[in-house]
Amino acid sequence: MTKINTEKLLERYPDAAKQLLDMQQALKAKELQREGQDSFITYIKHMWPDFIEGRHHKIFAEKLEQVARGELKRLIINMPPRHTKSEFASTYFPSWVLGRNPKLKIMQITHTAELAFRFGRRVRDLIDSEEYKSVFPNVELKADSKSAGRWETNGGGEAFYSGIGGAVTGRGADILVLDDIHSEQDALSPTALDNAWEYYSSGPRQRLQPGGAIIIVMTRWSTKDLTGRLLSKQTDEHADQWEVVEFPAIMPSGEALWPEYWTVPELEGVKASLPVSKWEAQWMQKPTSEEGAILKREWWKLWEEERVPNMQFVIQSYDTAFSKKETADFSAITTWCVFYPEEGGEPNLLLLDVRKGRWNFPELKNIAFEQYEYWEPDIVIIEAKASGMPLTHELRQTGIPVLNYSPNKGQDKVARVNAVSPILEAGMVWAPDKRWAEELIEECAAFPFGDHDDLVDSTTQALLRYRQGGFIALESDELMDNDYKPPRKEYY
Secondary structure, three states: OOOOOHHHHHHHOHHHHHHHHHHHHHHHHHHHHHHHHHOHHHHHHHHOOOOOOOHHHHHHHHHHHHHHOOOOOEEEEEOOOOOOHHHHHHHHHHHHHHHHOOOOEEEEEEOOHHHHHHHHHHHHHHHOOHHHHOOOOOOOEEEEEEOOOEEEEOOOOEEEEEEOOOOOOOOOEEEEEEEOOOOHHHHOOHHHHHHHHHHHHHOHHHHEEEEEEEEEEEOOOOOOOHHHHHHHHOOOOOOOOOEEEEOOOEOOOOOEOOOOOOOHHHHHHHHHHOOHHHHHHHHOOOOOOOOOOOOOHHHOEEEOOOOOOOOEEEEEEEEOOOOOOOOOOOEEEEEEEEEOOOOOOOOEEEEEEEEEEOOOHHHHHHHHHHHHHHHOOOEEEEEOOOOOHHHHHHHHHOOOOEEEEOOOOOOOHHHHHHHHHHHHHOOOEEEEOOHHHHHHHHHHHHOOOOOOOHHHHHHHHHHHHHHHOOOOOOOOOOOOOOOOOOOOOOOO
């Protein structure tokens, strides 16, 4: 097909060329209308020229399109901060779906009225813009209805905005959007979490029209946040059944969720600046629950001294998995010692060091030698499984004392964790104020529902050895000789 040279046409046939250009522009406008009305991501790109598209946006957009078409009635999107969840769900989606159907009634709830009104103002201004009219030329606001908190379309539709606690009586909703209804202060207050749940269940949820849809977009804060409570209710077949999409900031592959905007080093910087519990909840969408945890965070005692105490019987415990594949388990090495917090008092345990990583066997072997040389443990414990035997052999060849740990028959991981939990509950286990210690404590608190348990396995091995070997004793333990004291090895 011959390409038309518009410049030459303009010179030779100005009137005909102008007609042609007008026709081309009209076709482009029609194409924009068609694509913008059908495709949410196309609409976003048109309305937001600086938008940086990531792969998670495509998934997010597809789910919102399903809601708009009536194919999806209950949607939860959990995303990290600063990944455009509010722009999608609270700004562009309401304007887009009202353009498609200006008769809809939309209710938007967020954690404060001020933020809700801000969203309402943005959506209102979008619908009033020329860019919007190029996609939805027949939709506009009613002239006498342009407040930030409530306004109507010329098609009879309505948008209503409120913060938690705001009155919603008398209002209905075809689509209910809840965007981050918890603030950080809420997350720290069980009462605030309870109040948010009570408000949702007795307020906005009751205003949903028959056949209406609910969209919840939020950063996770707690197992008792709105997402957590709704999912716990799904065991009842009559309860709302939710489609849940979770976007961790760093994917299981190790790649960033949105590498076009957030690089892995930048995310690692965020991670390093936050407590582990906040990083796991807010950025990885994996909050851990203190309630129901076998090993509770509160049981760990904080070692605040810079120097280690006078160490007795040092154990180095390994959970091995030598592979560098991104989907592989981690290898975990924890180092522990017996010490006496009070002269003449009872022995306690102190976490000295933690190493965790995906290493191939040569790397794991070199790290093992380094760890042994640095800490000089009295015994090295490696579970007697396939991945642990080569390391056992290598270490024994050099004279390092290795004990292969073999769980009792029928003793699964949960049973092992339960066996050591009384030691922690008794306040006999200490950990320093270090990032690696916090990660171990968090993984223990998440067990058995966490994504990984490598540090848990390494910890239970060590603590079980201490308990079974009589290095520490609980009142409940029946010892043949109550006067028995473990040997005290001095370190200089």
